[in-house]
Amino acid sequence: MSISLPTYTRREMPLLGRRHRVRAIITTxxxxxxxxxxxxxxxxxxxxxxxxxxxxxxxxxxxxxxxxPLDLSFFFTPASNGAILFFVTLMASVVGSALIADDLQSMALTLYLSRPITEGDYLAAKAAILAPMISMIAVFPLVLTPLVAALLGSFSWTIALEAIGLSFLIGSLFTAFYTAATLALSSLTRRKSYAAAGVFALTFGLTIPAEILAGPPFNNPAVLYASPWENYLAVARAAFGATGAPIDWRWSLAILLAATAIAALATYLRMKFVEVVSG
Amino acid sequence: MTGVVEAAGISKWYGEVLGLNGFSASFGPGITGLVGPNGAGKSTLFKLLIGQLHPDQGTLRLLGENPWNNVPVKRRLGYCPEHNTLYGWLTGQQFVEALLRLDGMPRSQAEKAAEDALKLVGLSSAAQRPTRTYSRGMRQRAKLAQALAHRPEILILDEPLSGADPLARVQILRTISEFAKAGGHVLMSTHVLYEIERVTNNIVLINNGKAIASGDIRSIRALIDEHPHAVRLETPQPRQLAQALARMDHIVSLEIPEDEALLVRTRKPDAFYRELPAIVADTRLEVRGLESPDDSLDAVFRYLVG
Incomplete structure (x- = not known):
């Protein structure tokens, strides 16, 4: 019996740019x-x-x-919907925690980085997978609500359009924070369950104690700055012109932006220097 | 530095564990086998070569360039990792295609190139099956397909035959040989020595993070010949034969491992083989058989690593 096998021949072929390579990771x-x-x-x-x-x-x-009052401040109510916090946390845990940790665990990262892509490309692609999923909960419902309200005639289109714009901005801020923080946690471990636990700890481990300490008998509202959710609420409250903010929205915005930037930078540095070691 | 791979004094620590210990070697064109036991540092060297580890000491060049975080040089290499890194939910076709697109290959070309590569490794019939249903040998072939589908200049294959069935081995070795014949360079590791001998004479022996020998297998044999060479003689009179052979000035040691066997170590195997018939004839001792445990590459390796 003889075995006939195809033979290998080398040929040059034109290759596409970085954008296409990143898109390939996103598609996968x-x-x-x-x-x-x-x-x-x-x-x-x-x-x-x-x-x-x-x-x-x-x-x-x-x-x-x-x-x-049925004005712009009304839209702080849907923006402060607790379901957003819960499901964003759940989405970040289910999807985001595994994005890098699984690749580290399965050594798929070895294959990725043996290709002509940079750690920046890899992270950009992972963020592009997670961010749209989080935004489906943090942005999409907020944008849809003023639209539906205007279509139902409950609000003028002027207010609705302004609310849509503001909802998009604050929803995107919240999405960016959770995307960066979740990827940072995912890059720190090979076990997605650890990263998922970290996401829950980030949300509820900071928010619940902060709210307890901010209320009576402790009455220390400054601790609310430790909670991403409370910072988001402070910014949203200011954006929609709602009253009763216990903390300054400017500091809250600065904290959210800084935390997002630091998490993104830390993840990048971690990936830049991660050494993929097999047995 | 002119070789395909040039390593000079490379050391790599994992905390307090030493992965490579002053590793120095030069790998020329064609196929080179990196041979060493598990934990010898083979995978560490490969991770350094594909730029995923950074050496703590020493200089490393792949195709003349420093591979650490070097994106352009990654275009020129194909890497097949030892460990299972397949995304199980992807079919073989999707797996190879996805990695080809990471190289920047347009979708239509990637599809065709993936088909060609899977055909090359004999996986066409399983191309549309999820890779989680593949046997270990099929996974090895799928990984080899992704490594060579983008037409690299050099293939870095970490234990490519590990777990492969006999037919897969034939296909993998044939593919590697064809790749080299087409002008490609191959650096493949194994701890099963005879597999390397089937495709190349160029080997680098590695142990405890150090290159202990490198070059043509015949050169390594010559190196061995400068050292005691073992010959096992089957004889019913091992003591008498040992007494007769002790007169040879190049004999290093004589050992009777069994009742009817004599193990001789000599510094001059050529002289030993030349003189032995005369001694046996003169003493009229019976020698039923003769073999050298050093005859295989395995023995060379065992000898060099002690």
Missing amino acids: GLRREFKRPAVLVVIGIGVGVTIITSIVVVLFAGVFLQGQ
Whole structure:
């Protein structure tokens, strides 16, 4: 018996640029995420719950929010929906925690970085996978709510369009923070469960104690600066012109932006110097 | 420095563990085998070569360039890792295609190149199956396919035959040989010595993070010949034969490992083989068989690493 095998020949071929290579990582990543039942469930329930609760608030504003003026400040209410915090945390845990940790664990990072891509390309692609998923909960429902409110005639288009713009900006700020923080946590470990626990700790481990210490009998509102959610609320409250902010929105904005930048830089440096070691 | 790979005094620590210990070697064109036991430093050297580890000491050049974080040089190499790094949810075709697109290959070309590469390694019939359903040998071939699908100048293959079935081994070795014949360079590691001998005479022996010998296998044999060379003689009279052979001035040691065997170590194997028939004839001792445990590369390696 003889075996006939094809032969290898070398040939030169033109190669596309960096943008295409990054897109290849994104495509592979998204293909994976949209095959995971947990991701589909979080997206479905998270987007559904945040949108429904926001629109219910619009429809029944007169019942639920008696005394709330129907102006721009009204849209702070959907922006402060606790479901956003919960499902953003869940999304970051389910999707984001595995993005780098799994590649470190499975040694897929070895294959990625043996290709002509930089750590920056790799991180940009991972951020481009996670950010749209988080924004489906942190941005999309906020933008949709003023639109629906205007279509229902509850608000003028002038207010609705302003609310849409502001919702997009503050939702994007929250998305950027959670994307950067989650990737930073994911890059620190080979176990996605550790990174997921870190995301929950970042959210609830800071927010719940901060809220307890800010209220009576401690009455120390400054600790709210430690909570990303409270900082987000302070910025949103200022953006929509709502009153009753316990902390200064300027400091909150600075803290969120600085934390996002530091997390992104730390992740980049970590990936730049990560040494992929196998057994 | 003119070789495909030039390493001069490379050391790499993992905390307190030494991965490479002043490793120096030069790998020429064609196929070079990196041979050493598990934990010898082979994978560490390869990670250094593909720029994913940074040496703590020494100088390393791949195709004339420093590989650390060197994106352009990555275009010129194909890497097949030892450990399973396949995304199980991707089919073989999708896996190779995805990695080709990381090289910047347009989608249509990537599709065709992936098909060609999978055909080359004999995986066409399984190309549309998820890689999680592949056997270990099939995974090795899929990894080899992604390593060579973008037509690199040099292939760096970490234990490419590990776990491969006999047919897969034939296909992998054939593919490697064809790649080298087409002008490509191959650096492949193994701890199974006879596999290297089938595709190349150029080897580098590595142990405890150091290159202990390198060059043509025949040169290494010559190196061995400068050192005691073992010959095992089957004889019913080992003591008498030992007494007769002790007269040879190049004999280093004589040992009776079994009742009817004599193990001789000599510094001059050529002289030993030339003189032995005369001694046996003169003493009229019976010698039923003769073999050298040093005959295989395995023995060379065992000897050099002690």
